[in-house]
């Protein structure tokens with residue numbers, strides 16, 4: 001039989017073609033009407049839309065009543081990335097509301113008086129880190145939290161999402177990131193975790209939600225970030241992981257898909273996009289003489305930003321998954337987070353598509369809060385005496401991988417601030433998309 | 439009995455008059471405040487009251503159905519519902535009917551599928567305890583019905599890649615040890631859509647559970663399956679990925695040079711593709727073959743070709759080339 005390049009059309013190829021067409025039509029429209037430097041992030045629009053949602057949500061959000069700490073995190077973090085988080089205004093309220101989602105037995109729930117659950121626990125703690133005040137940090141009952149995290153450990157090395165609940169890769173990330181942010185990541189909490197995550201790395205190279213399932217961008221981020229935080233990414237086959245991840249950037253659309261032969265989706269800008277700097281760290285953790293790129297770690301930041309700016313901004317504010325969808329807070333948070341990740345390389349040099357004011361604040365690839373906020377938090381928790389649990393002091397702290405990365409980022413930033421020329425508006429090296437549009 | 443019995447507000451119902459609803463404690467500074475639709479707050483108020491009393495009763499069970507009707511992602515309600523079902527020793531076949539619509543209507547909801555997983559295990563467990571000559575037959579039937587149900591869900595929603603659904607299917611196959619019957623199902627799905635990566639992944643997992651460690655015969659069969667798929671549609675990333683699951687270095691793999699017809703196919707695809715652009719997967723496979731042969735120059739040439747034609751991954755290809763000298 002002779003080789004067919006395209007073969008017969010199927011559901012997958014039809015969906016792919018119509019998405020590709022919709023995205024390329026928007027690109028064409030933009031290039032006909034704008035100069036490259038006019039491509040801009042509609043900050044005003046997004047800010048207004050985000051702030052409205054932080055206060056109140058319409059009745060059709062009733063189905064998300066078990067995710068309220070997520071809304072607080074998604075929205076406040078998105079505002080932070082835009083440089084528009086009004087700390088004195090919001091932080092008090094964030095601390096007050098999140099406190100009402102805390103369970104007396106430890107952990108946070110999806111809303112007041114619900115069952116504690118690992119996903120809103122991560123969201124709540126991250127929202128408190130974004131809030132950034134001592135009063136916010138103090139909301140967390142750390143002793144009870146540690147008990148909750150240990151109680152969620154399942155015998156296979158993973159974590160249950162809640163009492164008698166499901167175990168999957170989200171649990172690993174939520175538990176490890178939470179423990180690390182609160183400086184209580186211990187050996188007993190990590191026991192069996194690298195083996196569990198390694199068993200979920202698939203034949204494709206990425207990580208699945210559970211052993212046997214398909215490699216997936218979201219779960220891949222969760223597994224890799226959890227291991228990188230703990231400094232244990234050598235449990236994975238990093239080369240096959242990278243090979244899988246690079247192929248998830250779409251040749252035409254520029255954004256990422258979550259799995260092979262699925263459609264482009266803006267939230268994977270973060271889940272997949274952050275995998276590259278994490279893998280860079282993982283290779284570094286592993287050591288050896290292998291040369292590593294320092295310039296945006298193997299993927300192409302400019303087409304990704306092009307996709308987000310031209311195809312994902314909703315005219316009424318917020319960002320969407322893809323053209324034809326409505327904007328939502330989840331996609332807005334992760335589209336902006338992914339854009340921020342793609343704008344800074346390992347050294348802190350920037351790569352910005354369009355208007356230079358499209359530059360976002362830098363996010364910490366381990367926790368997805370601003371680097372400054374991650375640092376401020378660590379200064380506070382470092383100043384506390386060790387936690388006493390059952391008469392012994394907890395042998396735990398922040399994950400060494402997360403500490404090392406932040407230290408390097410902050411050090412290179414200080415060097416750059418010294419080097420920055422006074423004429424530079426942002427104090428760092430910026431770049432325009434210019435003619436680099438394919 | 440377990441569903442929603444009526445429309446009257448709870449405050450007007452005789453059987454609920456001993457219960458005072460518990461309001462939601464949002465505190466003085468609530469954020470992300472949802473303007474709840476009519477009835478939502480009342481149902482949840484009674485649900486909070488029931489939890490506070492730690493009551494597991496028939497009315498509590500039917501109340502959880504009402505909460506779930508208002509918000510099917512309310513994991514607390516699903517959790518509490520399982521508690522009631524256990525303590526009341528409820529009829530679980532009836533519960534299966536109750537959950538039927540949830541997985542088809544909300545296929546991306548974690549709670550629904552997890553509930554279903556618990557339910558099927560529990561039903562099987564009970565049947566096993568009843569023992570009897572027919573127990574095994576009933577359990578096998580239950581499991582097969584569940585596999586049918588997964589297929590129905592995919593067909594109804596015309597979504598053959600739903601992650602939670604696949605998770606359910608693999609759980610059933612594992613729990614009831616049915617992997618050996620699964621290959622025809624995979625082949626059917628792949629014949630409908632050769633680009634469905636969930637089906638490719640499932641194929642690998644079936645092989646992993648059924649034929650591990652791999653014999654040469656099974657490996658050859660899988661390599662041939664991937665090569666045939668590549669022939670029929672060479673620009674399909676899944677088939678190339680599947681091919682490389684059996685070639686290279688690693689557990690149960692053989693070197694890229696072990697099956698000479700792979701190289702023949704790569705050359706053929708590269709030739710055909712040259713007339714219409716390129717096939718990056720074929721070039722990548724060819725580079726792997728050359729690396730396996732130790733032909734660094736040929737591999738480097740392919741990586742630099744990839745750097746040219748696959749611009750979005752240019753940095754990756756350049757890096758791969760740079761590793762050739764380093765190792």
Ligand SMILES: [Zn+2]
Pocket residue numbers: 265266267268321331
């Ligand atoms: Zn998405």
